[in-house]
Each structure stands twice: as structure tokens, then as C-alpha cells.
Amino acid sequence: MTSAARTDEVARAEARRRVDALAKPLGALGRLEDLAVWLAGVQGTAEPRPPQDVAVVVFAGDHGVTGDRTVSAYPRQVTAAMVREFLRGGAAVNVLARTHGARIRVVDIAVDDDLADTPPDVRRHKVRRGSGAIHREDALTEAEATAALAAGRAVADEEIDVGTDLLVPGDMGIGNTTVAATVVGAVLGLDADQVVGRGTGVDDDTWRGKRDVVAAALERARPHRGDPAALLRTVGSADLAAGTGFLVRAAERGTPVLLDGVVSGACALLAERLAPGAVAWWYAGHRSTEPAHRLALEALGLPPLLDLDLRLGEASGALAALPLLRAAPLLLAGMATLESVTLPVTESV
Amino acid sequence: MTSAARTDEVARAEARRRVDALAKPLGALGRLEDLAVWLAGVQGTAEPRPPQDVAVVVFAGDHGVTGDRTVSAYPRQVTAAMVREFLRGGAAVNVLARTHGARIRVVDIAVDDDLADTPPDVRRHKVRRGSGAIHREDALTEAEATAALAAGRAVADEEIDVGTDLLVPGDMGIGNTTVAATVVGAVLGLDADQVVGRGTGVDDDTWRGKRDVVAAALERARPHRGDPAALLRTVGSADLAAGTGFLVRAAERGTPVLLDGVVSGACALLAERLAPGAVAWWYAGHRSTEPAHRLALEALGLPPLLDLDLRLGEASGALAALPLLRAAPLLLAGMATLESVTLPVTESV
Numbered sequence: 001m002t003s004a005a006r007t008d009e010v011a012r013a014e015a016r017r018r019v020d021a022l023a024k025p026l027g028a029l030g031r032l033e034d035l036a037v038w039l040a041g042v043q044g045t046a047e048p049r050p051p052q053d054v055a056v057v058v059f060a061g062d063h064g065v066t067g068d069r070t071v072s073a074y075p076r077q078v079t080a081a082m083v084r085e086f087l088r089g090g091a092a093v094n095v096l097a098r099t100h101g102a103r104i105r106v107v108d109i110a111v112d113d114d115l116a117d118t119p120p121d122v123r124r125h126k127v128r129r130g131s132g133a134i135h136r137e138d139a140l141t142e143a144e145a146t147a148a149l150a151a152g153r154a155v156a157d158e159e160i161d162v163g164t165d166l167l168v169p170g171d172m173g174i175g176n177t178t179v180a181a182t183v184v185g186a187v188l189g190l191d192a193d194q195v196v197g198r199g200t201g202v203d204d205d206t207w208r209g210k211r212d213v214v215a216a217a218l219e220r221a222r223p224h225r226g227d228p229a230a231l232l233r234t235v236g237s238a239d240l241a242a243g244t245g246f247l248v249r250a251a252e253r254g255t256p257v258l259l260d261g262v263v264s265g266a267c268a269l270l271a272e273r274l275a276p277g278a279v280a281w282w283y284a285g286h287r288s289t290e291p292a293h294r295l296a297l298e299a300l301g302l303p304p305l306l307d308l309d310l311r312l313g314e315a316s317g318a319l320a321a322l323p324l325l326r327a328a329p330l331l332l333a334g335m336a337t338l339e340s341v342t343l344p345v346t347e348s349v
Numbered sequence: 350m351t352s353a354a355r356t357d358e359v360a361r362a363e364a365r366r367r368v369d370a371l372a373k374p375l376g377a378l379g380r381l382e383d384l385a386v387w388l389a390g391v392q393g394t395a396e397p398r399p400p401q402d403v404a405v406v407v408f409a410g411d412h413g414v415t416g417d418r419t420v421s422a423y424p425r426q427v428t429a430a431m432v433r434e435f436l437r438g439g440a441a442v443n444v445l446a447r448t449h450g451a452r453i454r455v456v457d458i459a460v461d462d463d464l465a466d467t468p469p470d471v472r473r474h475k476v477r478r479g480s481g482a483i484h485r486e487d488a489l490t491e492a493e494a495t496a497a498l499a500a501g502r503a504v505a506d507e508e509i510d511v512g513t514d515l516l517v518p519g520d521m522g523i524g525n526t527t528v529a530a531t532v533v534g535a536v537l538g539l540d541a542d543q544v545v546g547r548g549t550g551v552d553d554d555t556w557r558g559k560r561d562v563v564a565a566a567l568e569r570a571r572p573h574r575g576d577p578a579a580l581l582r583t584v585g586s587a588d589l590a591a592g593t594g595f596l597v598r599a600a601e602r603g604t605p606v607l608l609d610g611v612v613s614g615a616c617a618l619l620a621e622r623l624a625p626g627a628v629a630w631w632y633a634g635h636r637s638t639e640p641a642h643r644l645a646l647e648a649l650g651l652p653p654l655l656d657l658d659l660r661l662g663e664a665s666g667a668l669a670a671l672p673l674l675r676a677a678p679l680l681l682a683g684m685a686t687l688e689s690v691t692l693p694v695t696e697s698v
Contacts, residue, residue: 022441023431023434023439023440023441024440024441024661025422025548025549025550025660025661027658027660028549028550028659028660028661029441029659029661029665030638030657030658030659030660031657031658032659032669073374073375074374077691078690078691081690081691082372082690084690085372085685085690088685090372090683090684090685090689090690091372091685092371092372092373092378092680092684094683094684095676095679095680095683095684096676098679098683099675099676100672100676199374200374201374201375201376201377289379305657306655306673307656308379308380308381308654308673309376309379309380310377310378310379310380310381311376311377312373312377312378320381320676323673324655324657324669324672326448327444327445327448327449327669330444330447331441331444331445334439334443334444334447335439335440335441335443335444336434336437336440340439341427341430341433341434342426342427342430
């Protein structure tokens with residue numbers, strides 16, 4: 001158990017007072033007001049700024065379930081192909097990062113390809129080639145789980161040390177919604193039917209196969225429900241472990257995070273259990289179509305900014321929401337107060 | 350009855366094919382895909398562009414209901430004060446327009462103040478000082494209703510003639526959610542209980558008073574349900590009539606519109622009845638907390654981009670959604686195709 005930093009409640013309260021004094025009815029800017037107040041708390045100032053140095057980290061990994069069973073509309077080779085595409089700049093996350101001004105870093109944690117043609121920095125944190133098939137074997141050894149968690153923590157440290165003021169976790173891995181659904185089901189004590197979604201867009205037969213895989217994995221997870229590290233080892237994956245370590249470390253360091261999809265959500269559930277209170281450092285960028293994502297966000301008490309039927313991962317949903325996160329503090333800084341607007345009128349009436 | 354222009358179905362179909370070929374699972378970018386396809390249809394090209402010259406037009410007016418009854422948390426003098434604030438640049442819509450790069454034009458259609466201290470262009474289209482108290486009298490004479498509709502059309506023409514590629518209607522007017530709720534109820538044949546919301550944030554007593562006003566106005570509207578022009582005259586207002594004319598003219602000219610809140614929604618319901626098919630030119634920027642807004646969007650078949658408990662009007666919700674409208678075509682233009690991503694992999698496997 002580690003400790004999340006505390007957000008600044010004084011700054012939050014002062015920001016709320018400022019929001020309430022703006023030239024608008026109380027609460028009329030809805031969630032944009034909450035967003036400005038949240039930023040005040042995580043930035044430790046009643047005058048929050050739009051996050052400028054935004055670092056997207058895409059943790060990539062393959063999953064043994066895709067070797068045994070059909071759980072995705074795509075073969076696992078797509079994971080490595082997409083890693084290469086992230087480096088070429090032609091994926092959705094690249095376009096959104098260019099559009100909204102964010103850096104992207106791709107971290108190969110467990111892609112089932114040596115990716116020898118990619119820069120060494122991409123592979124520096126690699127733990128293994130593909131995690132285990134969680135419906136019949138552990139995803140990771142204890143040493144691998146520890147290494148993957150540490151890799152995520154190290155990446156968070158590296159990004160925070162260069163001055164990043166907002167972290168955005170992304171994911172790439174054929175089969176990863178199967179693992180994320182399992183983790184969410186295991187943590188929340190739910191059945192496979194409740195957590196399994198369509199992922200990349202599987203048909204009914206594949207959905208049933210995916211559900212059976214998750215049901216078997218949930219059976220294997222049962223003894224470990226209260227132990228996040230054990231869940232990552234038995235029914236998780238190296239990429240989810242890295243994502244979890246990343247979120248824990250961000251909260252320890254007091255750096256805000258904009259969460260993405262169901263993989264983010266599964267990691268967040270585990271990270272909050274590893275470091276209670278960490279959730280205060282996170283905002284949900286969007287809600288995907290995956291049922292496990294909705295369930296994870298509800299359990300964490302995190303309402304999403306966007307709800308646009310996105311289900312791509314990569315950090316694409318979070319990045320699509322980034323302009324809202326930047327607009328909210330500008331409203332706080334740039335709007336007149338209600339008093340300044342109405343005073344002249346009162347005098348002239 | 351006038352005619353909306355036709356959107357380009359060939360461009361839409363080609364854009365859909367291009368979206369489906371991108372490096373992502375089919376449909377994984379959800380509503381962002383629909384947005385790109387919509388833009389293709391309204392721009393008449395399979396390679397849609399982010400709207401650059403975005404014109405926000407805030408139609409301002411007062412409402413007789415605020416003189417007789419308490420339907421708002423604010424006195425009607427706030428309408429004129431906010432018009433002056435729009436010109437000073439300190440309202441929410443100003444901040445969002447600066448942040449996202451949009452022009453703002455304020456049009457006084459029926460503010461109950463001569464606004465002699467504002468530029469003549471603001472007052473050029475003024476129809477009267479305050480519209481009638483719709484629970485007991487007509488909002489407008491027939492000549493005034495015609496003039497207000499024509500004013501909205503003229504403003505749309507003026508903006509389109511200078512090259513605007515996206516119009517955003519905004520509104521300012523204490524009491525305008527009361528009128529908008531009445532219009533929505535009248536068009537859709539609903540009761541006051543179903544359409545009346547909290548507006549600027551009224552308490553329970555004021556809500557009941559507002560409901561009674563709307564119920565009385567709906568009674569007055571009953572004979573005119575099928576006649577949009579008569580509804581605007583009897584239970585509408587000059588600012589809603591201008592907003593309606595604005596939407597009709599945009600659709601006739603084939604210029605896309607990003608809709609804002611409940612006032613936008615009420616105008617859109619009327620405009621679609623005046624020019625059937627006009628709805629194809631509109632996208633819903635957001636859904637506010639006003640029940641009449643949800644009902645109007647459902648009746649129009651327009652799913653909103655944002656659902657963030659906003660209820661400010663001014664065009665603030667639409668502008669908050671503008672970055673999504675700009676990101677969608679960039680994804681279409683900037684992403685690699687799935688074929689280009691996976692081909693090298695297929696070769697190497």
C-alpha cells in the first residue's frame with residue numbers, strides 16, 4: 001500500500017467561490033465548473049491553468065487469450081503493426097495529439113514481436129512477449145508483475161520529471177478489452193455477462209466465446225479479489241500492470257491524469273486499491289461502449305466528459321476531451337463577475 | 350413553406366467508405382465518425398475540412414412574462430447588462446469564442462432597453478422592446494413576427510455572404526427558457542409539466558409559477574399547433590422568431606449550423622416545420638438540463654455531442670463542442686488506412 005498525495009482543498013474551495021461569482025447563474029456551466037475546480041485542486045492554485053505539456057503514454061502488449069481463442073475481430077499481429085503506426089504518426093491518437101498539442105510516447109511492455117525495427121526507447125521497459133492466457137494460466141510471474149508495475153511507475157516519473165502537467169494513459173493490444181473486463185469483474189465481484197462487451201466489434205459467436213474466456217478467468221481470479229497485485233499476475237497482463245503503476249505513481253507525485261477507456265478504467269480500479277485516494281488525481285475523459293468501462297467509472301465515482309460511443313482505446317477518447325479541460329480554467333480566468341456586469345444596471349434603473 | 354437545400358449524399362457515402370477504411374475497428378470512433386460524415390454531406394466533399402470561419406450570433410430579447418410573473422432567478426435588466434458584457438468580452442461565450450477561434454455578433458431583437466450606448470449594428474434589427482407576456486397576450490403582432498423572422502434570415506445572409514463556414518446561434522434573454530419550453534410543448538403537443546425546467550436555477554415555488562405561465566401559454570397556443578409562424582406570434586418572441594428565421598435561411602443557403610441549448614432547440618423545431626429537411630444542416634452541440642431541450646432534440650432526431658449539465662445559453666454549449674467538430678475531419682484526413690498498417694505485417698508473418 002502506498003500513499004496518494006492530497007489535492008489542495010483550500011484551492012478547490014477558493015476556486016468554487018470564484019466560479020460562483022462569475023457572470024452566469026449558479027451552476028449554469030455544469031461540469032465545466034467542476035472541471036475548473038478539480039484542476040484547482042490538482043494544480044494547488046485557485047487560478048488553475050490549461051494543461052500545456054500533455055504527455056500521452058501508450059502501453060502496448062499482447063494477450064495469451066488471443067492465441068487460444070477468438071476474442072477479437074483482429075489477429076494479434078495488429079498490435080505490433082499499430083505500434084509501428086504510432087511511430088509513423090498515422091493512428092487516431094497521433095492525429096488527435098497533433099490537433100490538440102500533446103506528446104505521444106509508445107511503450108512496448110509485452111508486444112508479441114521483438115519490434116527490432118523500432119527505437120530502443122520503445123522497448124526499454126519490455127517485460128515479456130505477450131502475457132499469459134488468463135483463462136487457463138497466470139498472465140505473469142510474480143517477478144514479471146513487479147517489473148511491469150515498476151515500469152509504469154518509472155515511465156510516470158520520467159514524464160513528470162520533464163515538466164508534464166497532465167498525463168494521459170493510452171493502450172494498444174488485441175485482446176486487452178477481454179483482460180480489462182476480467183479485471184473489472186474480479187475487483188467488483190461481477191459476472192462475465194455483466195462486464196463483457198464488443199471490444200473491436202466482435203459478432204455474437206465471438207462475444208459468447210469471449211464471455212466464456214472471461215468467466216473462466218474470473219473463476220481463477222476468485223481467491224485474489226482483494227489483492228490487486230495478485231489479480232494483475234493471475235488474470236491481468238503486463239500492459240495493465242504498467243498502466244496501474246503509472247496511475248499510482250502519478251497520484252503519489254501529485255500529477256493529474258485524464259483517463260481514457262476501459263483499459264484505463266480497469267487500471268484505475270486497481271490503482272485506487274493500491275493507493276487509496278489516488279482517484280482524486282484523475283478525471284474521466286470519456287465513457288466507451290464497453291460495459292466494464294461504465295461499471296469501473298461508476299465504482300470510482302468518476303463521471304465522464306464525453307459519451308460518444310468511442311471504443312478505440314489508444315487514449316483517443318481522452319484526447320478528444322482535452323479541449324474541455326483546457327477551456328474550463330480559461331472560463332474561470334476570463335469571465336467577468338456577476339457583480340461587475342449588473343452593478344451599472346442597478347445604478348441606471 | 351420554403352425549401353431547405355439538399356445535403357450531398359454522394360459525398361456522405363464516399364466519406365463513410367473512407368472512414369470505414371481507416372486504421373481502426375469499424376465504428377470504433379463512434380460519433381466522431383458520424384460527425385465527419387455529416388460534415389462531408391454539408392460541405393459537399395468526401396474530404397471535409399474543419400470549419401474555420403465560425404460565426405456565433407447571439408439573438409437578445411426580453412419577454413413580457415418576466416414583468417408579470419417570477420419565472421427566473423434574475424430580473425429582466427440582466428438581459429441588457431449581458432448584451433453590454435458580450436460587447437466588452439467578459440461573458441462565457443466570449444471566452445469560448447476566443448479559445449476556439451470564433452467570431453461573435455450580438456443582435457438586439459427585442460431587448461427592453463434602448464441600448465443607446467451600443468454600436469448601431471447591434472440595434473439595426475430591433476423589432477420592439479420586449480415581447481408580449483405570452484400567458485395572457487400575443488408575443489408579437491403579425492408584422493413584428495414577420496419582421497423578426499426576416500431579421501434572422503438577413504443576419505444569416507450577412508454572415509454567409511462574408512464566407513462563414515459554420516453558423517452557431519446563441520441567445521440571451523431573461524425568461525427565454527419559459528418561452529422556449531412553451532414553443533416545444535406547443536409543437537410537440539406536451540403538457541407544461543413535461544417541458545418546464547429550472548432555467549437559470551429557479552426554486553420550487555418559482556418553478557411552479559413558471560409551469561403555470563407555460564400552461565396558460567400552451568392553452569393560448571392550442572389552435573395554432575400546426576402553424577409555426579402563428580406559434581411564434583402568439584406564444585413565441587421576437588428573439589425566437591429571429592433564431593428560427595436564421596436556421597431556415599442557413600438551411601436554404603446550405604450552410605451548416607451547430608445548435609446550442611433549449612432556445613436553439615425550440616427554434617430548430619419550428620424551422621424544420623417551416624422548411625422540412627432543414628434538420629440535415631444542423632448538428633446538436635450539446636444537451637442542456639432543460640427537459641424541453643431533450644424533447645426537442647429527440648423529436649428532431651439529433652443526438653447531442655456534449656451532455657455536461659450546461660444551462661447557460663449564449664451559444665456556450667455549442668462552442669464547447671466545437672473542437673470535436675474540428676477534430677473529426679482531421680481524423681479522416683490524417684489517419685492511415687487499415688490496409689496500409691497491416692500489409693507489412695502480413696508480409697512479415
